[in-house]
Every structure is written in C-alpha cells, then in structure tokens.
Amino acid sequence: MGMGRPREFDAEMALDQAMEVFWRHGYEGATIAQLTEAMGINPPSLYACFGNKEGLLKAALDRYTKLRNIWMEEVVAAPTARAVAKRMLMGIADKQTDPANPPGCLLVQGGIACGTGSENVPFELAARRAQNEDQLRDRFIRAKAEGDLKPTSDPAALARYVSAVSVGMGVMASSGADREALRQVADVAVQAVEAQSADKT
Amino acid sequence: MGMGRPREFDAEMALDQAMEVFWRHGYEGATIAQLTEAMGINPPSLYACFGNKEGLLKAALDRYTKLRNIWMEEVVAAPTARAVAKRMLMGIADKQTDPANPPGCLLVQGGIACGTGSENVPFELAARRAQNEDQLRDRFIRAKAEGDLKPTSDPAALARYVSAVSVGMGVMASSGADREALRQVADVAVQAVEAQSADKT
DNA sequence: CCAGATATGTAGTGTTCACTACAGATGTGG
C-alpha cells in the first residue's frame, strides 16, 4: 500500500509563521484565514497537519518553549542567583523588543483571558510559564544550598518574583515600551535578588 | 416636548456586571449575549446606552479606573517610597485575589492582544495602566526631592518597575496564584525599592 | 389626554467564524 502524496510545505516554517500571528493577535484574535495566509497553505492542509486551531496553537507553543528552554539553560548556568536574575531579565528585555518578533511574549500575548470554548488556552499558557518558574526555583534552591542566597531567603518566592517581573515586562513591551525602558526595569528588579544574596565578605 | 420613557435599569450596576464579564473573558471573549444576560437587559438597551461593544468596554474601564484611582491616592499618600511600593503591591496582591471579583486585573485581562478591528482595545488598556505609572512616578520624584530616595535613583524607572510587578502579579493571579504567593512576590519586590532608598542614619 | 420623545422586547439582519466535503493531484508498494 502506498504512502500517499507528500506534504508540500515545511511544518516548522509554517509553525513559525503561525506563531507570529498568535503572538500578534492572540489566540482568539487570530483567524484561520490569517493563519493559513501567513503559513502559505490552505485550511485543509492546516487541519490535516494540526487537527484544529487549538492543536496549531499547542504545536506553536511547543516550538516556542523548546527554543526558550534552551535559552533558560544558559540563564540558569550563570554563577550566582543575582547573575541568573540579571541574565534572565536583561535577556527578556532584549528578546521582547527584538524587531524580528512581535513585541512581548507569546506565553502572555497568546491569551490571558479567553471566551467560552477556549478556556484551556490560558491554562495551557500558564503551564508553560510555570515551567520556566520551576527552572528558576530549582536554580535558586541550589544557590541557597551553596550559600549564595541568604539562609532566610525563599527560593520559590524569588523564582515567582523573577517570573512575575518577566511577565510584566512582556506586557509593557507589547504596549510600546522600548528596550531601554525594559532594561531599566530589569536593572531595578535585580536589586531585589541582590538583597537576598549573602554578603560577599 | 416629552422627555421619553425612562430607562428601567441602573447604568452603574449594569456596568459592574459588564465589567465582570470583560474581566473574566476579555474583550473579544465576551459576547454581547453574555454581557446583556449579566446586565439583565436586552441588546437594544445596551446599544442605546453605550453605543457599541467597545463603548461599553470604555464605560466599564472608566468605572474601574475611577475606583482604582481613588485607591491609588491612598497608596501615594504613604510616607516613603518604600511604604508606597509596599502598600501598592500588598494591596494589589489582595485585590487581585479578592473572591468578589474575577482574579487578576481588568486592565490586563481585558485584552493584551486583539484581532483585526479591535486593535485599539489593548491601546486603551495600556493608556489606563500608564495613568497609575504616572502617579507612582510623580510620587517617586517627590521622594527623591525629599531625600527619601537616593540621588542616583531613577524615579521613572522605579515607577515602571512597580507597575511591571503589578501587571505580572495580575497575570499570575488570573492563572491561579493564591494570595499568599502574591504577597511573597510583593515582599521580594519591595526590596528593590528599599535598595533605592536613602540610608536611614 | 394628546403629541413628541425615548426605552424596551422580539425577532431578526448580514457578516465572519472555525471547519469540511469533494474532486483532482501526487506519491508508494506490488
């Protein structure tokens, strides 16, 4: 039995285009017509490959978080908690104002609130944001064990804090904040982590 | 000439209900059917009173920001920059997890990204968030003039930072973070402002 | 109590949406 006609488009390239549409318009704001046009395919190809609109979003999120997690590995490789926070937040400031992408973060722009029938989209995004928070928390737990963070510090709270600042910066980027403004926010934010760091005597 | 039949519903009470629907589902996710049902009126009454869906959102935002600005006055009345930040962020933690309202902040949940035809909704929300940031900035400028903040501090950056943390906390609240988790974030965040405060000798 | 003005409820309007039926095209295995 034959294997059928091969697909004529590259799924990953198509996903990159879909990602950009979701990023710019959100899940509900993105229409199938916009998505198919950006992807350079017709609706039946989209549905054959990704199931439905939500399946396409999940595939785009998978691709987004895969790249992001690679970057997060570099972030948590920084030598101290303070350096981790600085590398993370400065990187966020740059990435969220990268003209190659829509401003902000897909995990926020994708859809914070959705209508009936798409309730699990915000949930899906939150779960992926939580992954990064967990990576940070684990890194801060280690920093505390190494004596890099004060014995009184709360690694989970610190991770949640850095995550919250990242998200807030993303929203600001999407509403027009420029790179310098975000870097200043990052700079201030790092000082809270510094306050939790052990004195360098 | 007569003045016509009087309206049978209370506009402010109806707005409160509409506000909750936008808050929970976002601008695009909220349907006229949901809004009219929550408001206890029929579509023609809605359109006669508010023009269209976007007009209703703006009216709801006006009501929301009016109450919020009153609260912000209390916030900036705190004696020091640190106290302002603490009062603001602790208040945010409580308000965004108040079971009387949907979780998070209407100015974020309302719509960070929107589809074609609603592009100015995110813009509208951003403008109102900026109001609060301006209030904070003015307060921090005063704090710097009073010697409460270090001469090297940047009041605008500090205000942007506190605003970013608020927004980030709102997103976290909407995705399930509880009050205690947000308070911990607020607690850490305040330390960055403390680091910008002049030493109390 | 009548004329003008505005609100209300019913029942739609056209449009846009996510999604798909179907026929033709293009591949593989025998």
Add this chain to the structure above:
DNA sequence: CCACATCTGTAGTGAACACTACATATCTGG
C-alpha cells in the same frame, strides 16, 4: 501500470457573532 493512501485547492457548511428594524410601552410638556 494499477490499487491505495495521503495531500491540495475550491468552494462551501452551519453556527455564532455584533448589531438593528420595528412595533409597543412609558414617560414629559402643554
């Protein structure tokens, strides 16, 4: 070269959407 399987483009499908026409109801001013 044929049976079969999968993809592709055209052209829709029903459903849900924001919004409204219209008849009726309820007010004020004279």
